[in-house]
Amino acid sequence: MSERGETAEPLIHGEEFDDILIDQAETGLDEDDRLKPEFLTAVLDAVEEGDSEKARDLVSPLHPADIADLLELTPSDLRGDVAAALGDLVGAEVLSELNDYVRDDLIGALAPEQVAEFAAELDTDDAVAIIEDMEEADQQAVLDAMEPEDRAAIESALSYPEESAGRLMQRDLVAVPEHMTVGQVIDYLRDNQDLTRDFWEIFVVDAAHKPIGTCQLSWVLTCPRGIAMADLMKREQTLIPVDMDQEEVALRFQKYALISAAVVDGGGRLVGMITVDDVVHIISEEAGEDILRLSGAGEGDINQPILLTVRTRLVWLVVNLGTAMIAASVVGLFENTIEHLALLAALMGIVSGMGGNAGTQTLAVMVRAIATNQVTSSNTMRMIGREFRIAATNGSVLGVLIGIGSYLVYGQLGLSLVFAAAILINNMVAGLAGVLIPVTLDRSNVDPAVSSAVFVTMMTDSLGFLTFLGLATIFLT
Amino acid sequence: MSERGETAEPLIHGEEFDDILIDQAETGLDEDDRLKPEFLTAVLDAVEEGDSEKARDLVSPLHPADIADLLELTPSDLRGDVAAALGDLVGAEVLSELNDYVRDDLIGALAPEQVAEFAAELDTDDAVAIIEDMEEADQQAVLDAMEPEDRAAIESALSYPEESAGRLMQRDLVAVPEHMTVGQVIDYLRDNQDLTRDFWEIFVVDAAHKPIGTCQLSWVLTCPRGIAMADLMKREQTLIPVDMDQEEVALRFQKYALISAAVVDGGGRLVGMITVDDVVHIISEEAGEDILRLSGAGEGDINQPILLTVRTRLVWLVVNLGTAMIAASVVGLFENTIEHLALLAALMGIVSGMGGNAGTQTLAVMVRAIATNQVTSSNTMRMIGREFRIAATNGSVLGVLIGIGSYLVYGQLGLSLVFAAAILINNMVAGLAGVLIPVTLDRSNVDPAVSSAVFVTMMTDSLGFLTFLGLATIFLT
Incomplete structure (x- = not known):
């Protein structure tokens, strides 16, 4: 930032204010x-x-x-x-x-x-x-x-x-041996008109065609012709194994702010190059697809044939029908209680719903953190503790709020205490399920974005009904 | 793809298979x-x-x-x-x-x-x-x-x-007048050692310092010294207004596969340059934040101070408490019906839950499609029609499934018909709400990712209870 971009010649700054749009x-x-x-x-x-x-x-x-x-x-x-x-x-x-x-x-x-x-x-x-x-x-x-x-x-x-670096890479690239000088490289590029014209970095390779450094074109252009590539190139470089998953490739480009990177085979030899413009849409897709997976919308492509979309979403809805039936059967256990106090039927949805919302919040945060490689075994315990404290705090606040509110409306102290306790407990269930389920799935190499929501909803629905109706049965009937 | 990248000299391919990891x-x-x-x-x-x-x-x-x-x-x-x-x-x-x-x-x-x-x-x-x-x-x-x-x-x-192109751009760039030749540009770059050394393209400007073309460094390097920049540069270029929102900047980089782009002021003059490595993390954040917004988890940063996180999430939970209370009050209208048939209390959660799931699927697809500029007034009607057909199909399949299943379990034809009808109706409510609410919010310049979920849940919960318990009251009691 010490220098400032300048044109080669002093330029006259015009007064026009054309609308550039x-x-x-x-x-x-x-x-x-x-x-x-x-x-x-x-x-x-x-x-x-x-x-x-x-x-x-x-x-x-x-x-x-x-x-x-x-x-x-x-x-x-x-x-x-x-x-x-x-x-x-x-x-x-x-x-x-x-x-x-x-x-x-x-x-x-x-x-x-x-x-x-x-x-x-x-x-x-x-x-x-x-x-x-x-x-x-x-x-x-x-x-x-x-x-x-x-x-x-x-x-x-x-x-x-499919979806590996080998599919993403292009084979047209410029690689030179390290003993060449800047001048020789420029002459080589000018003389070989059948080389690719679109590249951003030059790869320097050894005699076995293994990359040993990369050199930005701007360095070549700003250096005297006599400098050797070996002295100009950057030796620390990010190599992409040819079988690496495109999601990892995208994360690596993002993390190390790469413009292009060498792709190497199992023997470490240069076989291709990936440029950032081919990775940008993957970064966007991978980051955007979690929301679609978490909600069971498949790839969520609006151009997908409608029958394929129907099938994808239906599978998810049927799986969720299963968890809804489990929750319903929990309610079914308390039919007698509900017959005595039909008000419980109206309120129980608040307990399960608030738990569901809190669980989804935690889940969304965890799914993103896992997808961006921010969760490692070094900080998993800290994350669990953090989410537990958040859940306990929010559960307490909501419990007090709902307890007081329902006492003002219904004037039944016992009901309000049961309501508040159930809200608190279910929020804590939600917080723990929201962090433990995706972490466990991730460790078992199951995509947490795809499968977590079903389990978290099952926990918050079933345990929400169980605590609320259970406590009500014990203390109110 | 007609040529293949080659090194300047024939290279000996070694036999080593070092583990590159x-x-x-x-x-x-x-x-x-x-x-x-x-x-x-x-x-x-x-x-x-x-x-x-x-x-x-x-x-x-x-x-x-x-x-x-x-x-x-x-x-x-x-x-x-x-x-x-x-x-x-x-x-x-x-x-x-x-x-x-x-x-x-x-x-x-x-x-x-x-x-x-x-x-x-x-x-x-x-x-x-x-x-x-x-x-x-x-x-x-x-x-x-x-x-x-x-x-x-x-x-x-x-x-x-904040979050505008002006904050993202760097001022160190290389701009040259169009009459310079390739050779003059290279000499200029070598002679001006205080210029930035990190750039990927050279901007060609007119006398008023307005960009009139861009030139990749690889083109400069592969062309004879005598060629004029005016003949080498690409005249179609994407200019970024200095006050453009960073999200739009990111979408533009992505759409046009840019490596760097000129930033211009209101008068169309070159004031800076944005490079793709500064945009990549924005692309990822913007694509990833929808999931966090949709679930009310704020920015979802795991390093955020815990009290700030608690506050963000609590606000969302309290808003959702409001919608849960509305749904509960709908159930409250039917306390008599539920006292007569407590089974309804167990089953009504399935109606609202399935609607909620279907609504979330549609919502997730719409929020992504809107965020990636795929929804315009040209195809909004088509999207609504598409989602309606999906909702009607899935609602019918689930209705039949649930109708038959509940008849097998409870043997009450009336109940099963009411159940099936409520599922079908609530799925269609979900599909329509899931597409109409985000589209309407987007047209009113409200971020659909932040606000849609509350409204959609309110619709699927309240209308789910209303149809199921309403139909049950009419036909079963």
Whole structure:
């Protein structure tokens, strides 16, 4: 921060105050970078009128990511027509930005040769993303239509497990031996025009092709030509094993603020490179999917075929039906008590509900903390103690509040004491279940986001009813 | 993908299969990149024995991000001692990686001059992150202790709203006029050693200092010296207004796969640059915080002072107490019915619970879709239709399942029909509430993640009880 970015020459600072958003308005985007409905309607109208040229004129200023958005926002029965009208505006880049389901839809209508052509234009990782979801036979047809070299790259990527670093990486990278100087590297890059033009760091490798350092391009550009790469490179680097899960890759990029990283095979040799732009959407997806898993909404993709969505959610609802039945059977044990004092039926839902809410709070915090690697065996006990104290405090406050409130309304001291005690106990159950269940599941290598909620709800519902109705049976009847 | 990354010279591929994880084990990290508890214990033991040298030896191989993790995992009463023992290993970079609460804790113990020294070592954005959370007076003391130029940079950043692009950006960047050639740019970079050394793209500006294009460093490196920047640069670029909210900045980086982007003031002039590594943690936080907001767990930071956590969660629980009381009062209307048929009290929780689960599923999907800009007025109606069909399908399946099941158990046809009908109706209420409430809140500029759950639960609880007990009163008594 000691220096300040400056231009090479003194620049005249103009007085204009153009609205910099004008460009955006012209491309059909609103202030949140979403396509305006009027714009979408105009494109769809042009397509329906058969005026492909007008549709293309409208769409051509858009970034591929925005064209992908446009196709996603188009009702599915019109997508084929829109894609056909736009022609080559729907290129490889657009396809790689598309939602998986929408892409499968569109690709299903293409000939294998066309898909192969698209794939050839892309980096390995983007090409693999398009091809990996296809049916076996279609996949083979596309691969057969590719150039041998491209095919080999894709086949090799497909040989790694799904969602692993091997699928994410690209094979086009720049690696140089450590004895080269900055000048030699620059000359090498200029002379080899078949090298990739998109890279952010240069990897320095030893004779066995193992990475021994990385060098940002800005360092190469700001150093004299005579400096050896060995003296310029950073030796501490984060290597990504080729079979590492993409979630771990994303966490590592995030933790060490990486722009690109070398991918190595089991022998430690450089086999590819992952760049941060391929990881950013994984970071977002992985962070966002916990909320969907915790609520049993599967991947929660709004473009998923509706029957698949129904099935995913139904499975979850049926599992929860089981826990609801357990809770109902607990209530059933106290039918006599309820017949004597029907008021209990109205109030018992408050006990279970408050416990459920408190449990969900703790659960959400724990699921996030586990997902971001913040919980280790070093601090698990501290976390349990922390949540227990929070639960005891909140339970006490709520218990007193509800005890006093219900005494003012019903004037029955015994009922209010039972109510307050049940609220306190169930809050503590909720706090402990909310921390112990996800931690235990995580240690057993079960994803706590998927399975915790069922167990926590079962505890807070059943034990909430049990304490409240049980105490009521003992002290009030 | 047509070319394949190659090294400048043919390299001998060795036969060794070293375990590439060995390096990691030696630095005290487990396979998930988390610090091993034994390692933490060893460091804490050394500190407690007063053996600072041993502690430093253990910690010195760690990356600053891992030293930050170490401090976070250290119990709060020992943190000061550990930081003191580690001395200059806890440098500016470690501070900028630390959790806000833990950092405030440590910084509170430092003299303003020390904080100023740390801040001076960092990029503007990281320095601002450290200073912005301090109390006014402490902040002023730190600023007073800084060099005038650094102070000016920080003060200027602090003049932008919190969580805006102006706070995120760094002012050290490289901007050149368009008429410069590649060779001139390289010479300029070599000759101006006070320029920043960490940048990924060069911005090309016009005479008014407005960005007119960007150029990746790899393009500069792979092109002949004679090419003009104007011919090399990409003219379509994503400009970030200096007052843009950081969440929008993050979405833009994600959508357009940016590595760095120019930040412009109201006049369109280049004032700074944001790089993706500063955005990655925002992407993760923004995506992860919905789960915490939806469950009323506030920011869900496990390092937050416990009283603050208690207060945040308690507010939410008290709000939910209100909705639970409304639901209880609905049940209260039917006390007579329940006295006649106490079984209803056991079963009514299944109706409300299943509705609650279905509502949460829809809500989670909608909250994510809204947060990722996937919902626009172009597809809102389609989303509502989609969720309605899902709710009707799942409600029907569950209704039939529960109707048949309860008939087999209780043998009362009327009860089973009422039960099934209530389940179906409440599922549809849940589906509609789960989509309409967040969409309406979003249009009213209220964060749907924070407020939706209360309303949806109120609907599914109250209407669930109302339909079930209401139908039972009409048809069964």
